Amino acid sequence: MEGGISDLILHGGKVPPHLMKRMIGLSEVIVDLMVEEFGPEEVVRRLSDPFWFQAFNNAIGMDWDSSGSTAVVLGILKRLSWEKEWEFLVLGGKGKNMLKVKEEAEEAGKKLDIAPEEVFQFSKSSARLDSALLQDGYDLYVHFVVLSRKRWTVVQQGMNVERKLARRYHLTDENRPWRNPHSAVSGIRGEALDASAPVAEKMAEISVDLINEGPSRVMTLLKVARAGLKGQRRLTGEFVIDPRAIRYYYPVRPSRQLENALKKAYEFKPSRKEDLLVAPGIGPKTVRALALISHLIYGYSPSFEDPVSSPLDPFAYAYAVGGKDGVPYPYDVKTADKVIEIMKEIVMKAKIGEKEKAKALARLGKLAERLKRGT
Structure with missing residues (x-):
């Protein structure tokens, strides 16, 4: 073990x-x-x-x-x-x-x-x-x-x-x-967002692709994904996506700090998901932004299970x-x-x-x- x-x-x-x-x-x-x-x-x-x-x-x-x-x-x-x-x-x-x-x-x-x-x-x-x-x-x-x-x-x-x-x-x-x-x-x-879990593998791969599309593209998709959050409630008031995700997604906002972090990661040119562990600019906020885009636009989410x-x-x-x-x-x-x-x-x-x-x-x-x- x-x-x-x-x-x-x-x-x-x-x-x-x-x-x-x-x-x-x-x-x-x-x-x-x-x-x-x-x-x-x-x-x-x-x-x-x-x-x-x-x-x-x-x-x-x-x-x-x-x-x-x-x-x-x-x-x-x-x-x-x-x-x-x-x-x-x-x-x-x-x-x-x-x-x-x-x-x-x-x-x-x-x-x-x-x-x-x-x-x-x-x-x-x-x-x-x-x-x-x-x-x-x-x-x-x-x-x-x-x-x-x-x-x-x-x-x-x-x-x-x-x-x-x-x-x-x-x-x-x-x-x-x-x-x-x-x-x-x-x-x-407790609660967690886990982008290292096996079920999050596709989300991590998409994150690498997003980074390589450049900061401007990611920021545009982030705005689309944030708008999509507003439509994630049913008529009963329940969330369509995992309610635990909302805690991590709602605070994510486009900012100059996030854009600069994405620029650093873009210049690193990651080629595989393992590069997320060493590329500059990959902090908690960047991971949450990439997870939000991957989840709401591409349909692949991280894990929300505390390991x-x-x-x-x-x-x-x-x-x-x-x-x-x-x-x-x-x-x-x-x-x-x-x-x-x-x-x-x-x-x-x-x-x-x-x-x-x-x-x-x-x-x-x-x-x-x-x-x-x-x-």
Whole structure:
């Protein structure tokens, strides 16, 4: 299971230092074992699964439902991945740190022997996907890229202040060219305009054709489509088209800003629907305008289904060492410390070579000593 969405409650605050030390320690030992046993590609793959990510989050003691878990977990893994020889790296972050992906990709490219420009394009298209093609009311404020030589994942998060919720998105390079990228979705169903859904494929193709006809043509068709909205009610007052569409279509108006955005996209000369993820000028308003024209004039609409398919189980995997906020019980420091020792036995039973086994045990021993000293 790879790719998907998880909804979280919008929380503030910070992790106390004494708990953060344990979370870092648990993260290090768990990922150490995974890299030894399965390799870095498997770690990156599992981070693309929203359910596995939540289980990992709970195992190290973060709250099951906190919006801060995304930044904390990936912040820890970012720090460790650049310090250790795990052969995968975490880029980006929260707020202004999201913008560091481009420069960090340069260094990551040298370490992992991958093309920095491809990493940046992957990052950019992922952000575009969940801010413009999928419009679900959440504004992105967290963006991480996790890279190994063979597998890439983007984990990003949006905020809905009105609903007091955050939504985490997991996207993997294996889903490119973004065929049904939002699978395995767990959360609270809301409203959305989704131009990335499989049913919106024709609408996306028409959007590319419209862009290549030039801004003037699009603006003319937009006026026709807007006029058509007035005739979309039956005598009973019901809308002929999906009522959910009206929320996204009625605010769309011809403007100089929209025309300039369409001009930028036209100059890019997109040739396929995937180009909508990288062409300049393709923001939420542009997508809504193109969707309105495609829907009312050509008969092909985006999806208006929020890509949430199953409820979130709040307590799955939440009983390992407790939670920072005391749910399902207060963080158990002694148990967290003991986990390091228990992991030694797991390493002994792992099917790895004696040399690798000895190295893993040595690292775990040093880590256990550091945790006992509180360093």
